[in-house]
Amino acid sequence: MIKVxxxxxxxxxxxxxxxxxxxxxxxxxxxxxxxxxxADDSELGNIQAAVDICPMQAIQLIKE
Ligand code: SF4
Incomplete structure (x- = not known):
């Protein structure tokens, strides 16, 4: 499970x-x-890409 x-x-x-x-x-x-x-673990790659591309560095991803 991933926390966003x-x-x-x-x-x-x-x-x-x-x-x-x-x-x-x-x-x-x-x-x-x-x-x-x-989010489900299957979204990890997509969410990591969102974290990386966010121009405001506003997204935090926590892997549980
Ligand atoms: S600024 Fe907001 S809408 Fe834009 S990429 Fe970051 S989190 Fe997403």
Missing amino acids: IVDMDKCQHYGQCVYEAPNIFKLNEEDKLEYLAT
Whole structure:
């Protein structure tokens, strides 16, 4: 299981994470980021790519 935490004070809602891990991150109707706080291990690569690409370094990944 993977825990995902986004610092919403840092997030600028650019949406790069949505392209890397579309099962976890999405922009809602107001273009604000929404995300799943827990994810299956199979998403590890995608979430790590989102962590790496986030321009605000707002995403934290915790492997449990
Ligand atoms: S890539 Fe980072 S700044 Fe952009 S929407 Fe995702 S968490 Fe927010």
